[in-house]
Amino acid sequence: MRWNRDGPHLAVVLLLLLAASFPAGTAEKRIAIYAPATSYSLPVVDRNGRDYVGLLELLEPIGNVSSRSDGLHWRLRYSDAEAEFTNGQNLAKVRGRKVDLSGDFLLESNRGIVPVSSLGTLLPRIMGGAVTFNETSRRLFIGGVATHFTAQVSRTNPPRLVMNFTAPVNPTIATEPGKLRMSFSREPIVAPGSPTLTFDDKAIPSATYSEFNGAAEFVINGTAPLMASFSNEGRTITVAAAPQQSSASPAPAAAPAVPPPAAPLAPGAPAAVTTVVTPRHFYAVLDASHGGDDRGVALLPQLAEKDVTLVLARRLRQELEYRGISTLVLRDSDAYINLDERAILTNTAHPVIYISIHAASDGRGVRLYTSLLPAGEENNGPFIAWDTAQTRFLASSQAAAQGVAVELLKKQIQVRTLAAPLRPLNNVTAAAIAVEMAPPDPDVMDLNLAGYQQNVAAAVADGIVAVRERLGASQ
Amino acid sequence: MIPRHLVIAVLVLLLAVFLMGIYAGHMRSRATRTPAIVDSRPVPPPISGPAEQATLYVAYDDSGTLRPQTVSVPLPSAREQRAEELLRALLGIYLSKGSPHPLAPGAEIRAVYLVTPGIAVIDFNAAFANGHRSGVLAEELTVASFIQTLTANLPGILRVRILVDGHDRETLAGHADLSDFYDTGAVAQVVAQMQ
Numbered sequence: 001m002r003w004n005r006d007g008p009h010l011a012v013v014l015l016l017l018l019a020a021s022f023p024a025g026t027a028e029k030r031i032a033i034y035a036p037a038t039s040y041s042l043p044v045v046d047r048n049g050r051d052y053v054g055l056l057e058l059l060e061p062i063g064n065v066s067s068r069s070d071g072l073h074w075r076l077r078y079s080d081a082e083a084e085f086t087n088g089q090n091l092a093k094v095r096g097r098k099v100d101l102s103g104d105f106l107l108e109s110n111r112g113i114v115p116v117s118s119l120g121t122l123l124p125r126i127m128g129g130a131v132t133f134n135e136t137s138r139r140l141f142i143g144g145v146a147t148h149f150t151a152q153v154s155r156t157n158p159p160r161l162v163m164n165f166t167a168p169v170n171p172t173i174a175t176e177p178g179k180l181r182m183s184f185s186r187e188p189i190v191a192p193g194s195p196t197l198t199f200d201d202k203a204i205p206s207a208t209y210s211e212f213n214g215a216a217e218f219v220i221n222g223t224a225p226l227m228a229s230f231s232n233e234g235r236t237i238t239v240a241a242a243p244q245q246s247s248a249s250p251a252p253a254a255a256p257a258v259p260p261p262a263a264p265l266a267p268g269a270p271a272a273v274t275t276v277v278t279p280r281h282f283y284a285v286l287d288a289s290h291g292g293d294d295r296g297v298a299l300l301p302q303l304a305e306k307d308v309t310l311v312l313a314r315r316l317r318q319e320l321e322y323r324g325i326s327t328l329v330l331r332d333s334d335a336y337i338n339l340d341e342r343a344i345l346t347n348t349a350h351p352v353i354y355i356s357i358h359a360a361s362d363g364r365g366v367r368l369y370t371s372l373l374p375a376g377e378e379n380n381g382p383f384i385a386w387d388t389a390q391t392r393f394l395a396s397s398q399a400a401a402q403g404v405a406v407e408l409l410k411k412q413i414q415v416r417t418l419a420a421p422l423r424p425l426n427n428v429t430a431a432a433i434a435v436e437m438a439p440p441d442p443d444v445m446d447l448n449l450a451g452y453q454q455n456v457a458a459a460v461a462d463g464i465v466a467v468r469e470r471l472g473a474s475q
Numbered sequence: 476m477i478p479r480h481l482v483i484a485v486l487v488l489l490l491a492v493f494l495m496g497i498y499a500g501h502m503r504s505r506a507t508r509t510p511a512i513v514d515s516r517p518v519p520p521p522i523s524g525p526a527e528q529a530t531l532y533v534a535y536d537d538s539g540t541l542r543p544q545t546v547s548v549p550l551p552s553a554r555e556q557r558a559e560e561l562l563r564a565l566l567g568i569y570l571s572k573g574s575p576h577p578l579a580p581g582a583e584i585r586a587v588y589l590v591t592p593g594i595a596v597i598d599f600n601a602a603f604a605n606g607h608r609s610g611v612l613a614e615e616l617t618v619a620s621f622i623q624t625l626t627a628n629l630p631g632i633l634r635v636r637i638l639v640d641g642h643d644r645e646t647l648a649g650h651a652d653l654s655d656f657y658d659t660g661a662v663a664q665v666v667a668q669m670q
Contacts, residue, residue: 290649294649296609296649297608297609297610297649298609305609339645358611358650360610360611360612360613361610362536362539362608362610362612362613363539363612367611367612369611372661372662372665373658373661374652374655374656374657374658374661387655416539417668418612418615418665418668418669419661419664419665419668420611420612420615420650420651420665421615421618421651421652421657422611422615422650422651422652423645423646423652423654426652434611436610436611436612
């Protein structure tokens with residue numbers, strides 16, 4: 001009788017204990033893929049403590065792909081590329097060449113899965129194009145796709161944080177006391193120069209950028225509740241203090257204190273946008289050559305110079321910033337900038353060094369170029385002739401090239417230093433060098449090897465650091 | 476009664492005429508299908524002059540170098556024509572089979588103008604630039620090779636400008652700057668680096 005009366009209570013307690021034994025809200029591991037035509041994410045599975053992803057599922061939304069399994073072997077065809085994998089083996093054969101997968105390939109119910117860590121090496125081979133993979137955050141960028149943003153604070157009352165994006169965005173927005181959280185899961189947002197942005201503003205003092213589990217997150221800290229509004233067809237997000245619901249006054253009375261949510265800033269309005277969030281001086285300006293319709297060298301039918309230079313520029317920025325060198329990448333998307341504009345943007349930023357990045361299929365290793373000045377006008381007094389603006393910086397440029405050459409040799413990368421008639425080196429009023437990366441071996445496809453690119457980027461960054469004092473003194 | 480052998484001979488001849496008609500028709504239709512090959516290259520004037528020793532600076536893609544090469548070329552006495560013939564001799568090497576630095580088929584030098592004091596203008600045709608391989612080194616080798624060949628054989632040239640089809644062009648194939656005059660002294664230094 002007593003059991004019967006207490007039975008329901010005991011059952012509830014047991015159910016609660018059972019529920020508590022499962023971790024609540026464990027997020028599924030995912031990988032995000034950003035391609036020019038589409039963005040999507042896929043689940044990541046755990047096998048023997050490693051992250052794996054289905055290769056066919058990853059490639060299907062991007063192009064023509066098929067697979068067939070033959071016992072232990074799994075063959076994949078993507079466009080004109082053939083790849084062959086063997087169950088339990090960590091070596092694959094792609095386009096007739098062996099590729100180390102950094103973990104075993106697994107065949108599960110005729111479905112081929114590969115270690116996530118192998119994607120940075122494997123996909124450029126299969127796809128034959130530029131692929132950037134951030135393994136830590138599991139974000140995969142295909143074909144130079146990227147969305148950049150700037151953030152500026154306007155000193156209006158109340159102040160507003162205006163974020164402009166290079167493409168429309170639609171983040172998930174959540175608010176909590178003192179924070180506004182934007183989560184970008186489908187947009188190829190790339191990191192700003194620094195993960196933490198500090199603003200000289202009491203209402204919105206700072207923001208942080210982070211990436212994890214196939215998404216990017218931007219958290220804006222505020223001293224008051226914040227709200228976001230969209231304008232400019234999704235390219236602009238304005239964050240401002242939310243309307244204060246005062247118990248003493250009715251809601252309509254509070255409305256005038258709030259800016260119209262979708263009011264775009266008037267272009268050129270003197271008071272609207274006054275402060276750049278991070279008023280930074282950039283030590284180095286990186287210039288990924290070509291872009292847009294200007295593809296540069298057709299390294300392979302499916303591999304253009306403009307894509308390789310963009311990837312290398314991003315790697316070099318990482319390496320330089322890791323060494324404490326503030327860096328601006330002039331072309332950080334597939335955009336066309338003409339040579340004069342590149343020089344103007346560089347000269348306006350007043351860097352200590354400008355690095356133009358090129359790629360080539362002929363030769364081996366890296367070639368470093370300094371300006372071959374044309375027979376132009378002499379620089380006279382405060383006036384500098386455009387075509388020979390580099391003249392007074394040529395010694396610094398040559399010192400930088402030598403410094404970089406030494407570091408490349410230390411890494412056993414072939415290097416050659418030459419002068420070259422390569423614009424806009426002549427027009428830059430700072431030390432200026434061009435880095436032309438050729439493949440490490442006869443296979444042009446190896447230009448895309450993440451390890452090789454990283455080696456080159458690290459050597460160039462080391463070289464800049466080595467001559468930093470000399471360059472700084474010459475300014 | 477017509478002799479049998481005569482009948483056979485006539486039949487054989489008729490058959491031959493019939494087959495030749497078919498063949499002629501086939502050849503005619505083939506000729507109309509094949510467009511006439513037009514050589515658009517300008518016809519150079521006949522060269523008159525004794526063969527002379529000249530130094531050409533030849534680019535080698537495999538090593539990325541420029542090497543001087545002495546050749547014997549018939550050179551006219553007029554300075555501009557000498558310049559054209561020298562550069563045509565160099566271009567001939569690049570267009571030949573097994574070239575160390577292949578240039579686009581159909582590439583041609585339209586004219587070389589020597590303007591006092593010390594200025595030379597080389598005018599290439601569009602095929603030269605439009606079909607040129609892209610790349611900093613590949614383009615630089617071409618530019619340096621032509622300029623150095625010119626200045627090594629015709630002293631007194633201080634500045635060289637390269638035109639394409641008589642017009643300015645920003646770059647040769649995306650890299651080497653063609654928008655300004657080249658200082659031959661600076662080019663000579665690059666050539667020294669490239670040897």
